[in-house]
Amino acid sequence: MPTENTKAAATAPRPAPATAGPVRFAGDPNASYERRLVLDHVVAPGAATLHQRFAAVARAVRDLLTERWLETREAYNRANPKRIYYLSMEFLIGRSLTNNITNLMAEPVVREAMEREKLDLMELAAEEPDAGLGNGGLGRLAACFLDSMATLQLPAMGYGLRYEYGIFRQEIENGTQVERPDNWLRRPDPWEVVRPLRTVEARINCSVHIRNGAPQLEPNQPRVLVGVPFDRPVVGYGGRTVNTLRLWGAAAPDFFDLGEFNHGDFFGAVLDRVTAENLTRVLYPDDSTDAGRRLRFVQEFFLVACSLADILRRFREGNNDWHTLPDKVAIQLNDTHPALAVSELMRVLVDDVKLGWDESWDLTVRTLAYTNHTLLPEALERWPVGLFELVLPRHLEIVFEINRRFLDTVRAKYPGDEGKVARASIIEEGATRAVRMAHLAIVGTHSTNGVAAIHSELLRTRTVKDLADVFPERFGNKTNGVTPRRWLNLCNPALANLITDAIGDEWVTDLAKLRALVPLADDPSFRAAFRRAKEAAKTRFTDWLQGATGLVVNPVSIFDCQIKRIHEYKRQLLNVLQIIVLYNRFRADPNAPIPPRTFFFAGKAAPAYTLAKLIIKLINSVAGVVATDPAVRGRLQVVFLAEYNVSLAERLIPAADVSEQISTAGYEASGTSNMKFMMNGALTVGTRDGATIEMAQEAGEENFFLFGLTAEQVATSRGWYDPHWHYNHDPETRAALDMIGSGHFSGGDPNVFRPIWDVLLTKGDNYMHLADLGPYVRTQERVAELRADPDGWARKAILNVAHSGRFSSDRSITEYATQIWNAKPCPVG
Ligand SMILES: *Cc1c(COP(=O)(O)O)cnc(C)c1O
Numbered sequence: 001m002p003t004e005n006t007k008a009a010a011t012a013p014r015p016a017p018a019t020a021g022p023v024r025f026a027g028d029p030n031a032s033y034e035r036r037l038v039l040d041h042v043v044a045p046g047a048a049t050l051h052q053r054f055a056a057v058a059r060a061v062r063d064l065l066t067e068r069w070l071e072t073r074e075a076y077n078r079a080n081p082k083r084i085y086y087l088s089m090e091f092l093i094g095r096s097l098t099n100n101i102t103n104l105m106a107e108p109v110v111r112e113a114m115e116r117e118k119l120d121l122m123e124l125a126a127e128e129p130d131a132g133l134g135n136g137g138l139g140r141l142a143a144c145f146l147d148s149m150a151t152l153q154l155p156a157m158g159y160g161l162r163y164e165y166g167i168f169r170q171e172i173e174n175g176t177q178v179e180r181p182d183n184w185l186r187r188p189d190p191w192e193v194v195r196p197l198r199t200v201e202a203r204i205n206c207s208v209h210i211r212n213g214a215p216q217l218e219p220n221q222p223r224v225l226v227g228v229p230f231d232r233p234v235v236g237y238g239g240r241t242v243n244t245l246r247l248w249g250a251a252a253p254d255f256f257d258l259g260e261f262n263h264g265d266f267f268g269a270v271l272d273r274v275t276a277e278n279l280t281r282v283l284y285p286d287d288s289t290d291a292g293r294r295l296r297f298v299q300e301f302f303l304v305a306c307s308l309a310d311i312l313r314r315f316r317e318g319n320n321d322w323h324t325l326p327d328k329v330a331i332q333l334n335d336t337h338p339a340l341a342v343s344e345l346m347r348v349l350v351d352d353v354k355l356g357w358d359e360s361w362d363l364t365v366r367t368l369a370y371t372n373h374t375l376l377p378e379a380l381e382r383w384p385v386g387l388f389e390l391v392l393p394r395h396l397e398i399v400f401e402i403n404r405r406f407l408d409t410v411r412a413k414y415p416g417d418e419g420k421v422a423r424a425s426i427i428e429e430g431a432t433r434a435v436r437m438a439h440l441a442i443v444g445t446h447s448t449n450g451v452a453a454i455h456s457e458l459l460r461t462r463t464v465k466d467l468a469d470v471f472p473e474r475f476g477n478k479t480n481g482v483t484p485r486r487w488l489n490l491c492n493p494a495l496a497n498l499i500t501d502a503i504g505d506e507w508v509t510d511l512a513k514l515r516a517l518v519p520l521a522d523d524p525s526f527r528a529a530f531r532r533a534k535e536a537a538k539t540r541f542t543d544w545l546q547g548a549t550g551l552v553v554n555p556v557s558i559f560d561c562q563i564k565r566i567h568e569y570k571r572q573l574l575n576v577l578q579i580i581v582l583y584n585r586f587r588a589d590p591n592a593p594i595p596p597r598t599f600f601f602a603g604k605a606a607p608a609y610t611l612a613k614l615i616i617k618l619i620n621s622v623a624g625v626v627a628t629d630p631a632v633r634g635r636l637q638v639v640f641l642a643e644y645n646v647s648l649a650e651r652l653i654p655a656a657d658v659s660e661q662i663s664t665a666g667y668e669a670s671g672t673s674n675m676k677f678m679m680n681g682a683l684t685v686g687t688r689d690g691a692t693i694e695m696a697q698e699a700g701e702e703n704f705f706l707f708g709l710t711a712e713q714v715a716t717s718r719g720w721y722d723p724h725w726h727y728n729h730d731p732e733t734r735a736a737l738d739m740i741g742s743g744h745f746s747g748g749d750p751n752v753f754r755p756i757w758d759v760l761l762t763k764g765d766n767y768m769h770l771a772d773l774g775p776y777v778r779t780q781e782r783v784a785e786l787r788a789d790p791d792g793w794a795r796k797a798i799l800n801v802a803h804s805g806r807f808s809s810d811r812s813i814t815e816y817a818t819q820i821w822n823a824k825p826c827p828v829g
Contacts, residue, residue: 032059032063033056033117036057036063037052037056040056040059041056050124051127051187053124054124054125054128055187057097057110057121057124058096058128060113061100061104062100062233064109065235065239069242073244075826075828075829076155076826077317077318079826080318081823082155082327082328082821082823082824083155083314084156084332084817085158085307085331086142086146086156086158086332087303087304087307087331087332087338087341088138088142088159088160088335088338089161089303089335089338090133090135090138090142090337091158091160091245091247092133092646093130093132093232093245093646094132094645094646094647094650095125095646096128096232097124097128099235099486100235101121102237102485103147103151103237103238103239104235104239105238105239129182131189132166132184132283133161133162133163133167133247134166135283135286136286136564136565137564137671137672138373140482141480142334144483144672145158145809145813146158146243147483147809148483148813149234149813150236150237150241150243151237151485152810152813153236153241153825153826153828154243154823154824154825155823156823157243158234159247159248159306159310160247161247161249161299162192162247162248162249163280163283164184164281164282165183165281165283167182167283167285167645168604168607169181169643170604170642171642172620172642175616175621176616177605191232192230193230193231194228194229194231195228195230198310199227199228199229200226200229200306200309200310200313201224201227201253201309202226202305202306202309203222203223203224203225204298204392205219205222205223205392206219206223206390206391207272208223208276208279208295209275215295215298217387217390223276224253225276225298226250226253227248227251227302227306227309228248228249228250228251229246229249230247231246231247232245232246237509238509241828248302248307250277250278250280251276251277252272252274253276279299280302284299285606285607285608286606297391298391300340301340301392304340304344305344307338307341315328323359323363325363326366329367330822330823332370332371332821333368333370333441334371335371335372335374336437336438337381339370339381339437339438339440339441342402342441342444342445343398343399343444345360345363345368346402346444347395347398350398364444365444365446368446369445369447369820370441370442370449371448371449371450372449372451372459374669375462375666375669380437380438380463381436381437382428382435383434383437384433384435385434386433396435399426399440400427402440402444403427403443406426406443407421407425410470413469425439426439426440426443439467442467442471443471446474447474447820448464448471448475449477449478450477450478450669451477451478451479451670452477452479452669452694453477453693454688454689454693455477455670456475456477458666460475476820478816479807480671480807480809480812481675481806481807481810481811481813482672482675482679483808483809484679484808484810487650487676487679488679488680491680492533492537492653492654494533494534494536494537495530495680495681497533498533499514499517499801502516502526503517507805510810511804511806511807511810512805513805514801514802514803514804515803517801518802518803521794521795521802522795524791527791527798528794530681530794531790533681539555540651540655541559541654542555542655544651553598553637553639554596554635556596557595557596557598557634557635557637558596558657558658559598559657560597560598560599560600560656560657560658560660561599561652561653561682562575562600562603562660562662563603563649563652564644564673566609566612566613567609567612569667569767570662571664571767572601572603573615573618573759573767573769574662574769574772574773574776575660576619577736577769579599579638580622580735580736580739581733581773582597582636583622583636584732584739586631586635586636587629594635594784595784595788596635596636598637599636599637600639600641601638601640601641602640602644602648602652603616603644604644610755611755611756614753615756616640617752618745618753619638620640621745621746621752622745623637623638623639649673653673653677653682654680656677656682658685658783659673659674659677659683659684659686660685661673661684661685661686662685662708662772663687663689663690664687664714664767664772665687665688665708665709665711665714667689667767668689671691674692675691675807678695678800678801679801679804679807681797681798681800681801683703683783683793683796683797684696684704685707685779685780686706686707687709687772688706689711695804698804698806699799699803699804700799700803703796703803705779705782707778708776709772714768717768717771721764721765721768723761723764723770726771726773727770730773730774732777733774737760740757741753
């Protein structure tokens with residue numbers, strides 16, 4: 001049976017054996033729980049609120065893991081292995097209580113204690129706020145990678161920022177998105193441990209003031225920023241390794257600014273402290289239009305400067321030769337957000353350590369590595385040279401010197417080709433000169449990777465081709481993955497138990513083992529059991545849905561899900577158009593033999609992304625019209641679930657029958673929700689984009705529902721594509737568009753959705769919705785046909801689960817560790 005998917009897997013760090021049984025803990029969680037209630041909350045156990053009980057249980061679980069956490073740190077200090085540092089502006093963690101209990105394998109102990117106390121674990125777990133320190137896929141990937149690194153016993157650490165406000169909370173009012181602040185730290189977080197003794201300083205050359213919500217930067221006023229570490233435990237599966245996620249909170253220095261103090265401005269100096277503390281107040285939503293983005297630049301520098309200071313301090317504790325830095329430290333940059341690490345590490349080595357430029361450069365490049373996450377031009381970071389100059393003048397000098405030397409190399413390789421020099425340059429010339437952060441990251445690191453095969457290929461051959469020509473050996477691919485602990489074992493107990501009963505539990509740490517399910521796809525009794533597991537997951541979800549929102553859906557309908565950030569390239573609009581076509585078919589023939597479907601949408605729109613917000617309104621408006629039409633009652637329903645976050649994904653994905661992955665080919669870097677759905681036995685309707693291509697290769701295209709233009713076709717047909725052709729030649733397309741344009745879904749007002757009509761027709765349909773609509777509708781017909789054959793459906797779904805093993809983040813991390821970091825596991829006794 002083939003279990004190795006890549007050559008790297010042969011030399012992979014071995015996963016912690018799940019069969020070795022749980023580690024033993026010091027202390028009794030029951031006693032700890034009561035002590036926590038009394039000591040932390042000063043409340044008699046009988047009088048505690050639900051939230052106090054949650055906090056006490058969480059603290060009791062943290063007490064359980066504390067010893068392992070210390071032992072992990074000591075084991076690393078003793079062995080002095082090469083360490084891995086994952087720098088990311090986002091960690092979309094979600095809840096931790098049940099995840100930590102399962103990964104500690106402490107469920108039996110905790111359950112027993114909870115029974116004695118008559119506590120309901122699920123009820124308590126729901127009290128924990130989602131740690132939403134990220135926007136979407138990129139931040140969730142960072143969280144999955146931490147789980148895998150701890151499970152693989154790698155000596156790794158995550159570094160990020162401790163935002164007091166994470167991604168906004170989404171409410172829907174009259175069908176429209178409203179953003180509310182997410183004050184997730186309003187109450188003390190039971191997982192974090194503040195480390196005041198590990199405080200570090202970072203220097204910028206301007207003062208920062210916030211007036212009317214907009215940051216004002218005053219030049220030539222050197223300031224010290226103070227970073228306070230807040231640590232969170234990252235429990236590997238089996239509980240042997242407990243790694244650390246260190247999040248920096250901004251504070252003001254303990255001394256007053258002397259200049260201002262001497263002028264008697266005591267009040268001003270104290271107010272400056274408040275401004276300093278604002279730096280890590282809030283996560284930036286992923287829109288590039290925000291006027292306040294200058295503060296984001298300072299945030300990025302703050303992450304880099306604090307993390308590097310901490311990393312280098314630790315390096316110096318165990319090593320006295322700077323030349324061994326790349327042998328002892330690997331730093332991965334999650335997108336360009338921490339790319340200032342290139343100039344900051346150079347600054348430290350040249351200015352503070354006083355190594356020569358060439359030596360410093362060699363160490364920098366060999367220590368750092370970069371992951372690219374997007375090809376969208378508007379999402380590639382470019383910071384104005386003026387902003388660099390204002391905040392970090394020394395960094396700007398260093399960047400110019402890096403670029404000067406780099407362009408010499410380019411000229412030597414391509415003499416006379418000044419076009420190439422300009423395209424490759426780290427500096428973009430133009431009305432406002434800017435630093436291209438992706439170029440800085442590629443030139444200043446030894447490895448650049450994309451996150452799916454097609455994405456890495458397009459990155460190398462199109463987006464940064466001129467740099468790939470200079471450094472072909474630096475470019476590679478590391479297809480994303482997700483942790484099977486959270487995304488199968490924890491979120492889908494019915495399916496997880498069925499799988500374990502059938503093939504044992506090794507799949508939890510070695511997901512390729514799921515291949516053993518292949519023969520069971522043809523076993524009628526296993527198929528029946530598989531269908532029962534899906535029904536159980538659907539019931540669990542519909543029970544929650546009814547309790548939380550009052551909504552009732554047809555439980556035997558196909559649960560068809562598109563949950564992700566709202567973006568034109570992800571094409572929620574294509575799904576809406578298809579739903580309107582289906583709606584019209586139901587209306588035209590009320591007895592049509594079409595199986596009932598419930599379409600679920602969830603996702604946030606960036607607050608300044610007007611069209612994305614209008615798409616949310618359209619989805620809700622279509623949902624409203626469909627809901628009140630007796631012709632489709634019980635057969636077609638559209639549901640928009642507000643406040644998409646990790647916990648909502650954990651609830652809905654196990655219940656899904658169909659996963660919608662329908663981005664315009666060439667635009668979705670990888671996708672990771674596609675993988676979560678596959679593991680949970682949903683069938684994918686998708687375009688040939690991102691990792692969906694590799695998923696279909698693994699499962700076999702006959703078990704997938706692929707459709708639409710390829711990335712190649714999208715790129716080459718751009719020039720002559722005309723959406724009007726489809727409007728004029730396909731009656732169903734025209735009918736759907738006319739309903740939107742005529743105000744059918746907006747109480748007769750044709751103006752409400754006019755911008756959507758314009759985007760799809762007048763403005764040329766940049767994301768080619770209409771080109772793919774016909775093939776999409778026909779693919780959905782094939783899905784409906786398969787529904788009439790429950791055994792055939794179950795067979796395909798089982799084969800999808802069986803071939804999802806490659807999309808474990810354990811596989812991704814194994815490839816990073818062997819091919820980029822050259823780091824090995826460091827088991828903790
Ligand atoms: C997995 C996940 C994502 C990424 O979804 P894509 O469909 O791959 O864009 C975003 N948000 C949350 C909460 C997730 O769990």
